[in-house]
Amino acid sequence: MLPTFITIAVIIAVVVLWIISTQRRLVVLDENISNAMSQIGVQLSSRFDALTALLDLTKGYAKHESETLIETIKSRRSVITAKSTPDDVLRQEGIISEALGRIAMVTEQYPELKANQTYIKTMDAVQTFENMVRTSRLIYNDSVTKLNREIRMFPVSMVSGMLGFRQRDYLEEQAGKAIMPSMK
Template sequence: MLPTIIIIIAIIGVIILWIISTQRKLVMLDENISNAMSQIGVQLSSRFDALTALLDLTKGYAKHESETLIKTIQSRRSVITAKSTPDDVQRQEGIISEALGRIAMVTEQYPELKANETYIKTMDAVQTFENMVRTSRLIYNDSVTKLNREIRMFPVSMIATMLGFRQREYLVEQADKANMPSMK
């Protein structure tokens, strides 16, 4: 009787340790996703700052257009945090793409703005931040893949369901970004 109780206790102990280990792994994967989303937020914030600097440069050429665009951006801009969704990121990137498109129209009307050294440097900074956002998106999607894969596998799927872990959405590339005119 005693060996049976020891075996049962050992089996229960192994199961409890496995559940704890699984929960810790799922938490780590979930935190990686939150961290990646936060990084996207930091990069988008930097991109918005560079965009605002770019708009300040256009004030000398198209004051009304620039001021209207700055007000629009300020009213529609929101901070991307660890709890943000891919849709939130898409909306913010849409605002940036729209602003860049309008800035491109202004620069086409004012070739001297396009040739301005500060404009060129600021545009390079906007592009640099875009590349950083792209990298952060790849890291986010990779983290989502790892969590989603883990959640879908049996027997982890049972533990994930019990503990409230769910599959996360991927960030998808916006189609209109590929069609953006060159800013240089």
């Protein structure tokens, strides 16, 4: 009787340790996704700031258009956090793309704006932040792949739902993304 009890206790202990280990591994993967989404939020926020500076530059050329666009951006801009969804990111990127498209139209009408050194530097900053967002998106999607793969694989798939973990959505590339206005 005692060897049977010890065997059962050892099996239960191994299962409990495995569940704890699995939960800890899934938490690390989930935190990586949350961190990547937060990084996207930071980069988008910086990009919005650069975009607002760019719009301030266009005020002297197309005052009404710039002011309208600044107000639109302020009213539709939201903060991307670790709890944000890929759809939230796409909406914010859509606002940026729309603004960049309108800025491109203004710049085409005013070649002296396009040649302005401050405009060129600010557009470079917008592009730098776009590249940072792109990198953060890659990290996010890679983290989602790791979590989703882990959740779908046996035997983790048996306990992941009970532990509160679910598959995450990927960040899709936005269709019809606005082309950056040329600087030269």
